[in-house]
Amino acid sequence: MSKEGIEKLIRPNLAAFGGYCAAKSPETLAKKIGIAVEKIIKLDANENPYGCSPRVNKALASYPYLSTYPDAGQTELREQLEGYTGIDAGNIVAGSGSDELIDLILRLFIKPGDEVINCPPTFDMFRFSTQIGEGTLVEVPRDEGFAVSVRAVKEAITTKTKIILLANPNNPTGTLTPRQDILEILKIGLPVVVDEAYYEFSGETVAPLVKQYPNLMVPRTFSKWAGLAGLRVGYGIFPTKIASYLMAIKPPYNVNMAALVAVRESLADVDYLMSTVKKIIAERERLFGELKKFSWLKPFPSQANFIFASVLKGEAKELQQKLQSKGILIRYFDLPYWRDGVRISVGKPEQTDALVKALQEIGEKINV
Ligand SMILES: *Cc1c(COP(=O)(O)O)cnc(C)c1O
Numbered sequence: 001m002s003k004e005g006i007e008k009l010i011r012p013n014l015a016a017f018g019g020y021c022a023a024k025s026p027e028t029l030a031k032k033i034g035i036a037v038e039k040i041i042k043l044d045a046n047e048n049p050y051g052c053s054p055r056v057n058k059a060l061a062s063y064p065y066l067s068t069y070p071d072a073g074q075t076e077l078r079e080q081l082e083g084y085t086g087i088d089a090g091n092i093v094a095g096s097g098s099d100e101l102i103d104l105i106l107r108l109f110i111k112p113g114d115e116v117i118n119c120p121p122t123f124d125m126f127r128f129s130t131q132i133g134e135g136t137l138v139e140v141p142r143d144e145g146f147a148v149s150v151r152a153v154k155e156a157i158t159t160k161t162k163i164i165l166l167a168n169p170n171n172p173t174g175t176l177t178p179r180q181d182i183l184e185i186l187k188i189g190l191p192v193v194v195d196e197a198y199y200e201f202s203g204e205t206v207a208p209l210v211k212q213y214p215n216l217m218v219p220r221t222f223s224k225w226a227g228l229a230g231l232r233v234g235y236g237i238f239p240t241k242i243a244s245y246l247m248a249i250k251p252p253y254n255v256n257m258a259a260l261v262a263v264r265e266s267l268a269d270v271d272y273l274m275s276t277v278k279k280i281i282a283e284r285e286r287l288f289g290e291l292k293k294f295s296w297l298k299p300f301p302s303q304a305n306f307i308f309a310s311v312l313k314g315e316a317k318e319l320q321q322k323l324q325s326k327g328i329l330i331r332y333f334d335l336p337y338w339r340d341g342v343r344i345s346v347g348k349p350e351q352t353d354a355l356v357k358a359l360q361e362i363g364e365k366i367n368v
Contacts, residue, residue, distance in 0.1 A: 013112075013134050020128045021333065035327050041354055043345040044329040046171070046198075046306050048227035050276040050348070053269040056228070056262045063261055070260055072252035077235075077260055080267050087237050091210055093246045096254045098197055098219040098234030103129040104246055105217055105236075106163070109191055110135040114162040119148045120337040123171045123195065136160070141337050146173040146300060146308075150184045157188065164188070167195040169202045172331065172343040174302025182206055186213050191242075193217045197234075198304035200225035200277050201284075207237040214239045222259075224305060225277050226266045233259035280305050284346045290356050291344075294363060306345045314366050316340045326358045 007015050023045045030037040071077070078089035085092070095101040102125055110116060112134035118126050119140050130137050138161070140152045153164060164185060169176045186192050186209070196218050199205050207218045219236040223229035233255055238246065266273060288307055291299040296313035311319050319342055320332035331343040344355070 013131065017131065020124060023331065024329070026329070029324065029327075029329065033325055033327065039327055041328045041347065041351045043306075043347050043351065043355065044331045044343075045229065046224050046304070046345045047229050048225065048276060048280070048305075049346075049351065050227065050279070052227035052262065053266050053272055055265040055269045059261050059265045060258055063258070066257055068257070070253050070255060070257045073247075074255060074260075077255065077263055080264060081235055084267050084270070085207060085237060087207060087210070090240055091237055091243050092235055093238060093243050093250065094233065094235040094255045095219075095250065096234075096256070096259075097223060097232040098195065098221040098236065099125050100232075100250075100254060101219045101234055101236045101246070102126065102165075102193070102195070103132075104250055105191075105193060105219075106130055106133050106135065108242070108245055108249060109163050113160065115158060115160040117153060117156055117161060117164040119153070119166060119170075121146070121170075121172055121333075121335065121339070121341070122165075123167045123197075124333065124335065126165045126167075135162070139337075142170075142173070142175070146170065146175040148177050148181060150181050153185060154188065157190070161190060163191040163193065165193045165195070167197065168204070168206075169198045169303040171197065171304065172306070172333070172338075172341070173300055173308045174304045174306060175300070176202055176204055176303045179204070179206065186216055189215060191215045191217065193219065195219050197221045197224055200274070201281060201305050202303040204303070210237050210239045214241065217242060222263060222266060226273050227276075228259070228262050228266065231256070231259040231262050233263055277305075280346050283349060283352060286349070287344070287346055287352050287355075290352065291359075294359060296363060296366065297359075306343050308341050308343050310339060310341045316342045319362065322362050323355075323358055326361075328355055328358055 026037050026040040074094050077094050078092045081092045082089040106129045110133045114135050115138045116130045116135045117138050119142055138156050140156045194206050210216050217238050221234035288299050291297050297309045299307050299309040316332045
């Protein structure tokens with residue numbers, strides 16, 4: 001069959017779909033610029049620079065049951081998460097990263113043509129999963145300080161609106177939406193996702209409100225605070241009914257055996273993990289101060305483990321490229337509403353030092 005032939009058979013909305021622009025692997029980059037992979041400073045994916053709990057490596061090294069399927073009902077996992085969150089296991093569903101949960105939520109509510117309210121610049125997986133499901137993305141851009149306008153959200157609602165998506169704190173900006181604003185959005189009555197991927201860094205949550213609001217959904221993840229991005233495990237806190245529907249439509253073995261072991265060990269080592277979170281928060285504040293010293297950068301205060309900065313002189317893309325050639329990875333997206341900004345994950349102090357030195361060198365050349 002010719003290429004055109006197969007394209008005719010592919011779902012029309014996917015035939016021209018651009019996909020998601022994921023972070024480059026350090027291995028690929030190391031090869032490209034000719035430096036050792038250990039030397040790469042990876043500040044592009046909001047990972048925990050201190051890694052996962054050492055208990056995870058130890059438990060996985062000798063785990064005997066990798067040849068059996070994981071528990072499709074996630075019974076023990078959900079009980080452990082009940083212990084961690086203080087919310088009943090019946091309100092919890094786990095996924096292969098919270099990315100999968102976001103996708104499952106949209107599959108549950110969206111049919112082609114339904115409208116999804118999104119507040120960019122924000123997490124691009126919201127757009128990704130909406131468009132794959134043929135939902136229509138309705139964008140309500142954030143203001144200059146990256147705050148969500150509740151009034152604008154309300155004005156964007158039509159008879160086709162099915163769901164409202166919010167990341168809190170927001171990725172890439174680190175902005176926290178005030179609880180009062182979230183309550184006002186919840187009171188509209190439509191399904192609302194409050195993505196708390198960075199909850200451990202912000203300390204703010206609306207998760208307990210799932211008992212009061214049958215329309216509230218709160219996905220979270222082990223990727224960022226617990227250093228388990230590579231194992232793909234997230235969970236969400238839901239009203240009981242939505243949790244049952246999600247359990248019914250999720251792929252049965254969506255959380256793999258290694259991830260189950262890793263969560264168990266991580267939750268037995270929360271004090272250690274939170275000590276790394278504390279270090280990252282302290283370093284975030286130091287990084288913010290350092291970035292502010294550059295007249296050509298405008299960093300925004302963040303409640304997460306990264307900082308968004310507008311590039312006032314030159315282009316964000318250029319800055320990302322220059323840092324990359326020095327072995328430092330940061331994020332820049334070629335997306336609307338990014339307003340020439342970069343997102344820098346908070347690393348270890350020595351990584352901040354290397355970044356600052358590189359920025360000084362780059363700054364001298366752009367003559368500011
Ligand atoms: C990183 C991130 C996620 C995805 O996390 P995974 O569990 O690794 O899929 C979800 N939401 C936001 C806002 C994120 O930044």
